[in-house]
Amino acid sequence: MKYINYILAGTALAFMASCNDFLDTIPLDALSPGSTWKTEVDAQKFLVGCYDGWESGGEILYMDCASDFAYNNFSWEGYKNFGNGSVTAANPGANFYNYTTIRRCNTFLENIDQVTFADEKVKKDLIAQVRVIRAYRYFKMNWLYGGVPIIENYKSAQEAQVPRESEEKVRKFIETELDECTPDLNVKPSERGRIAQGAALAIRMREALYYGDWSTAKAKAQAIIDLNQYGLEQGTEGYSKLFQLAGQDSPEIILAVQYVTPTKVLGVIGQMYNNGDGGWSSIVPTHQLVDTYEMKTGLTIEEDTSYDPTHPFKNRDPRLGLSIIYPGADYIAGDGVKKVFNTLDKTVNGGNNSNYMTAADNASKTGLTWNKYLAPITQYSDIWKTAACPIVFRYAEVLLTWAEAENELSGPSPEVYNKINQVRQRVGMPKVDEAKYNTAAKLRELIWRERGVEFAGEGLRRADILRWKTADGKMLAEKVLNVRLERRVGTVDMAGADSETRATINVNALAEDKLIEVRKFEPKNRYFPFGQSILDKNPNLKQNEGY
Numbered sequence: 001m002k003y004i005n006y007i008l009a010g011t012a013l014a015f016m017a018s019c020n021d022f023l024d025t026i027p028l029d030a031l032s033p034g035s036t037w038k039t040e041v042d043a044q045k046f047l048v049g050c051y052d053g054w055e056s057g058g059e060i061l062y063m064d065c066a067s068d069f070a071y072n073n074f075s076w077e078g079y080k081n082f083g084n085g086s087v088t089a090a091n092p093g094a095n096f097y098n099y100t101t102i103r104r105c106n107t108f109l110e111n112i113d114q115v116t117f118a119d120e121k122v123k124k125d126l127i128a129q130v131r132v133i134r135a136y137r138y139f140k141m142n143w144l145y146g147g148v149p150i151i152e153n154y155k156s157a158q159e160a161q162v163p164r165e166s167e168e169k170v171r172k173f174i175e176t177e178l179d180e181c182t183p184d185l186n187v188k189p190s191e192r193g194r195i196a197q198g199a200a201l202a203i204r205m206r207e208a209l210y211y212g213d214w215s216t217a218k219a220k221a222q223a224i225i226d227l228n229q230y231g232l233e234q235g236t237e238g239y240s241k242l243f244q245l246a247g248q249d250s251p252e253i254i255l256a257v258q259y260v261t262p263t264k265v266l267g268v269i270g271q272m273y274n275n276g277d278g279g280w281s282s283i284v285p286t287h288q289l290v291d292t293y294e295m296k297t298g299l300t301i302e303e304d305t306s307y308d309p310t311h312p313f314k315n316r317d318p319r320l321g322l323s324i325i326y327p328g329a330d331y332i333a334g335d336g337v338k339k340v341f342n343t344l345d346k347t348v349n350g351g352n353n354s355n356y357m358t359a360a361d362n363a364s365k366t367g368l369t370w371n372k373y374l375a376p377i378t379q380y381s382d383i384w385k386t387a388a389c390p391i392v393f394r395y396a397e398v399l400l401t402w403a404e405a406e407n408e409l410s411g412p413s414p415e416v417y418n419k420i421n422q423v424r425q426r427v428g429m430p431k432v433d434e435a436k437y438n439t440a441a442k443l444r445e446l447i448w449r450e451r452g453v454e455f456a457g458e459g460l461r462r463a464d465i466l467r468w469k470t471a472d473g474k475m476l477a478e479k480v481l482n483v484r485l486e487r488r489v490g491t492v493d494m495a496g497a498d499s500e501t502r503a504t505i506n507v508n509a510l511a512e513d514k515l516i517e518v519r520k521f522e523p524k525n526r527y528f529p530f531g532q533s534i535l536d537k538n539p540n541l542k543q544n545e546g547y
């Protein structure tokens with residue numbers, strides 16, 4: 001399948017003339033009605049311009065740093081303060097409040113009727129794609145900030161100073177847009193990265209899931225299943241391939257952000273590698289994530305008596321090693337040579353270890369590095385200019401959403417178990433123990449864990465720990481983010497034959513040697529704050545409570 005030609009995006013933007021900067025981020029581009037909107041080619045060019053920035057691969061990869069599953073070491077990158085709860089209006093972290101793409105979509109919808117199409121179905125499909133893009137942008141902002149303005153293409157800064165709509169009203173707008181335009185979309189995408197019915201249904205599915213609309217979430221998941229377009233990559237090799245250049249046309253991928261060298265590249269990949277491989281360790285997994293993976297038996301580490309905390313990587317769910325490079329693991333280093341990953345020892349073979357956790361700012365502070373999207377490093381000719389395409393939606397999410405929604409509606413059933421088992425068994429994990437997980441509450445625990453480890457590093461964890469509630473009615477985030485974030489101290493036997501036991505962890509290490517940071521999460525952190533500069537531009541935009 002072809003991918004969207006982002007060279008066209010540059011062509012489309014080249015047609016654009018500047019306009020005033022207001023609201024928050026007004027696009028400094030807009031097609032001039034006098035010089036374009038004449039032909040179908042003009043419309044296609046502007047459509048690709050709407051795709052440019054509809055989602056950010058970097059934001060997807062960084063977002064788990066706002067959860068218990070990942071850590072960002074550099075405050076200036078904008079995600080560390082989400083993880084430790086120190087965001088304020090003056091220091092709001094990364095900014096997701098951006099109307100550039102929405103303005104482009106509005107401009108497209110305002111002008112598309114000027115163009116005569118040979119086939120009315122083509123026109124309807126293009127309009128539907130743009131409406132879906134716009135709805136997705138609103139969904140993302142609405143979830144993160146809790147109610148945002150629904151805007152027109154205002155002609156002045158004063159007109160653009162509009163108040164927020166309620167979160168519920170923005171939801172209604174998003175849901176109506178998606179429900180109305182999905183039938184007009186192509187059943188299958190015309191190119192890789194284009195929105196078709198499956199992608200629109202996936203957005204609607206996720207939005208419903210996040211807000212606990214179980215019936216809709218299940219219905220949209222079933223509609224995707226009924227398209228018969230998607231399927232799981234099988235085996236551990238298939239799971240790994242999903243996050244490699246070689247897997248970008250996988251039938252499991254419903255929609256991904258498109259990057260292509262040299263036109264539009266993703267440099268965040270370079271920031272993720274460890275110090276010894278020329279990276280910054282900007283985004284690293286945590287040991288809270290490691291502890292979430294089950295043993296190969298299907299038991300948790302608390303349940304399985306064979307679990308040894310001095311060798312925590314032994315006999316674990318294969319997705320641990322497929323997702324994370326842990327101390328003692330075999331990996332391909334930046335020079336293309338297979339090596340043993342060592343972040344625990346200050347020196348290796350008599351020389352200083354540049355990957356030692358406190359050896360440099362660019363060394364992983366948790367001692368862990370992602371495998372997803374990074375391995376093998378040899379797939380990239382330049383780690384700072386990659387064509388990695390972070391996944392937004394994939395079929396495993398459809399199956400687990402169906403299972404979660406049905407469990408919340410009706411409790412365990414053979415079909416709920418079947419959906420979960422499809423995801424587990426494709427990497428060799430045992431089927432769900434139906435005798436053990438025989439109530440909605442018990443099965444909920446497993447679904448939460450399964451979703452966590454399946455999508456680790458893919459940007460979904462923050463939303464999950466906000467929407468999931470503990471027995472006392474509090475957000476799960478209030479439990480898992482009010483903690484000491486710690487590394488593990490120990491040593492690696494570089495000559496050891498078993499990669500899972502080369503690392504030996506010192507379980508009696510001093511607390512000060514393990515501490516990375518003290519994290520905090522308050523109820524106000526459910527929503528991100530608007531930065532003061534945004535509030536200054538729009539005095540009618542009310543700040544979120546608590547900031």
